[in-house]
Amino acid sequence: MKLIQCKACDRPISPLAEACPQCGAPNSWRHPLIDAFYVAKDAIGTSRPFTFRSNKTKIWGETKAQAPLRAKLFAALVLVVVGLPAIAIWGIVGAFVAGAMSVVPIIVMGRSEKFSADLDARTWTSSNDVFWRPVKEKLQL
Ligand SMILES: [Zn+2]
Numbered sequence: 001m002k003l004i005q006c007k008a009c010d011r012p013i014s015p016l017a018e019a020c021p022q023c024g025a026p027n028s029w030r031h032p033l034i035d036a037f038y039v040a041k042d043a044i045g046t047s048r049p050f051t052f053r054s055n056k057t058k059i060w061g062e063t064k065a066q067a068p069l070r071a072k073l074f075a076a077l078v079l080v081v082v083g084l085p086a087i088a089i090w091g092i093v094g095a096f097v098a099g100a101m102s103v104v105p106i107i108v109m110g111r112s113e114k115f116s117a118d119l120d121a122r123t124w125t126s127s128n129d130v131f132w133r134p135v136k137e138k139l140q141l
Contacts, residue, residue: 015027033119034056048063059117060115071108074105124136
């Protein structure tokens, strides 16, 4: 990467250095696209809110896990259709089995979406590119 100037002593340093090797001043540089992302973060139009973190060249984030209504309805259906007969036949064991089965759609359908990007290497990975498209565009990836 191209060297930058230390803000304290003006000597050239690596943008990736945590501190200037000559004068010890902390180096607060981060990739300009990450800076721009922090400025625009409240206006990035994903359909669900997300949190993110970054270092100098990498940025990564995720949504909270959130089961959609259809997953909850499906779970309730499983509980009634499978659960009631299972309880009638196996009692308490049947109740545990039905409870465990009804949680599966909520876990699967309500999983958290994740992304990570490396602005230096120009790499991008995500759990769902359609969901993360506004983030990907903002990072020009
Ligand atoms: Zn310095």
